[in-house]
Amino acid sequence: MQVWKFGGTSVGKPERMKSIRDLVTADPGRKIVVLSALSGSTNALLEIGSALKEGDTSRANQLIDELRAHYSAFVDDLFETPKGLDRGQQIISTEFNVIANLATYQPFTIKQDKELVAEGEILSTQLFTAYMMEKGDSVTLIHALDFMKIDEDGEPVFDEIESGLKKILEEKATAQIIVTQGFICRNPEGNIDNLKRGGSDYTASLLGGAITAEEIQIWTDIDGMHNNDPRVVKRTFPVRNLTFEEAAELAYFGAKILHPSTITPAKLRGVPVRLKNTMEPSAVGTLISANTSAGTEITAIAAKDNITAIYIHSTRMLNAYGFLKKVFDIFEKYKTPVDMITTSEVSVAVTIDNSEHLESISAELSQFAELEEHDRNQTIICVVGQFFADKSGIAIRILEALRDIPVRMISYGASEHNVSILVDTKHKNMALEALNEGLFTFED
Numbered sequence: 001m002q003v004w005k006f007g008g009t010s011v012g013k014p015e016r017m018k019s020i021r022d023l024v025t026a027d028p029g030r031k032i033v034v035l036s037a038l039s040g041s042t043n044a045l046l047e048i049g050s051a052l053k054e055g056d057t058s059r060a061n062q063l064i065d066e067l068r069a070h071y072s073a074f075v076d077d078l079f080e081t082p083k084g085l086d087r088g089q090q091i092i093s094t095e096f097n098v099i100a101n102l103a104t105y106q107p108f109t110i111k112q113d114k115e116l117v118a119e120g121e122i123l124s125t126q127l128f129t130a131y132m133m134e135k136g137d138s139v140t141l142i143h144a145l146d147f148m149k150i151d152e153d154g155e156p157v158f159d160e161i162e163s164g165l166k167k168i169l170e171e172k173a174t175a176q177i178i179v180t181q182g183f184i185c186r187n188p189e190g191n192i193d194n195l196k197r198g199g200s201d202y203t204a205s206l207l208g209g210a211i212t213a214e215e216i217q218i219w220t221d222i223d224g225m226h227n228n229d230p231r232v233v234k235r236t237f238p239v240r241n242l243t244f245e246e247a248a249e250l251a252y253f254g255a256k257i258l259h260p261s262t263i264t265p266a267k268l269r270g271v272p273v274r275l276k277n278t279m280e281p282s283a284v285g286t287l288i289s290a291n292t293s294a295g296t297e298i299t300a301i302a303a304k305d306n307i308t309a310i311y312i313h314s315t316r317m318l319n320a321y322g323f324l325k326k327v328f329d330i331f332e333k334y335k336t337p338v339d340m341i342t343t344s345e346v347s348v349a350v351t352i353d354n355s356e357h358l359e360s361i362s363a364e365l366s367q368f369a370e371l372e373e374h375d376r377n378q379t380i381i382c383v384v385g386q387f388f389a390d391k392s393g394i395a396i397r398i399l400e401a402l403r404d405i406p407v408r409m410i411s412y413g414a415s416e417h418n419v420s421i422l423v424d425t426k427h428k429n430m431a432l433e434a435l436n437e438g439l440f441t442f443e444d
Contacts, residue, residue, distance in 0.1 A: 004217045005034040005182060005204035010278040011124055012039030014077035021132055023219075023281055024177055032207055034182045035128055036200040037120025038074070041067070045117045048099075052108035052116075060103050068096045071123065078127065084134035091126045095119055115192045118145075121181035121200075129179045140175035142168050148185035148203065150193060156185070156202075158265065162210040169211070180207075201259035205273065209265030216266055216273045222257050223277040224286030225250065227300045228436045232429050235442055239286055239300050246299050246384045247273070247288040249418045253339075253382035254304035263288065297394065298385040298439045303428055305379050307339065308355050309408060311372035312365055313347045323369075324348065330364045339380055340411045340420050349409055351380060351422060375408065379428040383419045383435065387412075394419065401438025405431045 004024065011017045024033055037045075044067050051060035075088035099119055105112045125141055132139040147164030149157040172178060182200025187193040195202045201218055208216035224238040225247070242250070244267040251258040257275060266273050266288070273288040314323045327348060331338055334357035338350045352358070358374070365371055387394050395412055398419055409422035423431050 001211055001213055002029060002031045002215050002217060003034065003204050003208040003211075003213045004031055004219060005200055006036065006219045006278065007200065007221075008036040008039035008041070009221045010219050011035055011128065014074055016278065017078060017128060017131065020128070020219075020278065021135065021137070023278070025132075025135075025137055030176050030178075032178045032180060032211075032213075033128075034180055034200055034204045034207065035121065035124045036182050038071075038124050040070075041120040041123070042117060045099075045120055048103070049108070049113040049116050052103055052105075053113070055106075057103065064096070064099055064103060067099075068092065071096075075127065078131055079134060081134055084130065087130045087134070088127060091123065091130060095123050095126070111191055114194060117194065118181075118184040118192050121184050125179050125181050132177065132179075138174070138176040139179060140172045140177070141179045142172060144181040144184050144203065145186055145192060148206075150185050150187055150195070152188050154187075154193075154196075156195070156206055156265075158206065158210070161206055165207060165210050195261075198259035199261075201262040202265075205262045205265045205271075208271045208273075209269040212269050213271050216271055217276055218258065218262070218273060219276045219278045220257055221277065221279050222275075223280060223283045224275045225255060225257055225300065227440060228432055229254075229256075229301075229303060232303075232432050233436045234433070235436065237440075237442075238284070240284060241291065242286060242288045242299060243417070244288060244290060245415075245417045249382055249384045249415070250300055250302045252304075253380055253384075253418075253420070254302040255300070297387070298383060298397075300384050301432060301435055301439075302382045302384070303379050303432060304339070304353065304382070305425055305428070307351050307353055307378040307380050307422065307425075308358065309349060309351050309375035309378050309422060310358075310362075310365075311347065311349050311374075313370040313372070315369055326368060327365065330361055333364075334361055336361060340409055340422060342409050342411060351378065351409070375424075377425045378408065378422055379425045379431075381421045381423060381428070381431055381435070383421070383439070384417055387416050387419065397439060398435070401435050402431060405434060 006020050011020055048060050048063045071092050079085040079088045102112050102116050129139055129141040147161055147168060149160045151157050182203040183194050185193050204216055226236040227239055228236045230236045244263050248263040252260040275286040277283050336352055336354055336357055339353055340351040342349045362371060383398055405423055405427050407421055407423060411420040
């Protein structure tokens with residue numbers, strides 16, 4: 001069995017949803033199909049939630065009416081028979097009644113907000129399943145809320161997901177296509193929650209790992225992972241093969257095609273992940289697996305924006321025993337991950353991508369250390385490849401390519417797959433272009 005995931009743009013128009021059905025049914029074999037919400041739906045639902053939190057019910061109801069009209073038109077173009085059309089309109093009526101009911105809550109809390117946002121995936125999967133049924137396909141819908149669980153830290157409870165999914169699949173043994181929602185889940189209180197934005201990829205990987213799938217396929221509108229950001233860099237090319245470690249580094253450090261947590265469950269069970277393009281299904285895409293690409297040293301580059309650099313100096317100066325522990329205890333207290341770290345005898349510099357608690361972190365650090373003014377609007381550029389200890393020349397190639405770019409920090413040696421460089425965001429595009437031309441060979 002395989003797991004195929006389709007994102008919002010892949011199902012965002014009726015003709016695209018129809019093409020997804022053609023892709024799924026043309027490929028033999030049983031599979032789980034994970035769907036995101038229709039493109040634009042999550043943002044629309046978040047906007048409705050924001051209006052309700054502000055007490056602007058008039059604005060919220062206007063937005064609900066606009067979204068309902070969009071879905072009604074979608075259904076009219078999707079279904080091809082009176083019976084199918086009737087079923088599609090029933091789905092819209094039922095789910096928008098749920099949305100209208102949520103809009104009556106005062107105050108409108110985070111609980112209702114998450115229930116509201118979940119409606120995007122609930123709608124898309126029901127409409128897709130109904131369309132496949134109209135076409136006479138062997139299909140069934142299973143609800144992610146029946147088996148997707150997270151703990152109090154927002155992390156998936158893999159054992160419960162695995163056991164719950166396997167039980168449901170045994171009950172649905174006759175169906176060839178099993179459709180389910182990405183992104184949504186239940187928290188320890190049993191309330192509707194989610195895996196945060198981009199979490200449909202994560203859902204697919206968790207399901208693929210849970211059933212030890214033959215393959216997990218992530219379908220988007222891009223021909224696999226590129227060696228650099230094609231929105232910024234003039235010449236890029238798809239990367240045909242990546243290791244799990246390389247893909248994880250690229251996803252975490254900004255490659256938009258893949259959610260940062262996706263690789264972990266797949267790697268745990270050794271399930272290959274293939275990135276495919278719904279607009280060009282015949283394209284090879286990118287295969288992520290345990291296999292190392294022979295002869296490849298530098299594979300790809302990614303960039304992560306909205307970084308803040310914090311410079312911390314020990315007031316005890318030399319031999320400051322326990323200094324680093326005290327520093328990282330504070331970041332742990334505020335659940336703020338550190339991306340990069342460089343140290344000297346008396347100083348440490350770190351970067352964070354979440355500045356929500358920066359003021360509180362700075363206040364506590366100041367009790368035993370001196371802080372320089374924080375550098376905001378920074379970008380981490382991550383160069384990924386096979387950087388084994390016995391290889392020479394990697395660092396000099398990277399730095400030579402960046403000879404005209406002011407570099408704020410460098411992290412090299414902690415990983416055999418990643419060299420990270422911190423630059424001011426105003427230099428990001430120039431740095432990505434310089435690295436692209438300096439590290440890769442192109443055919444003219």
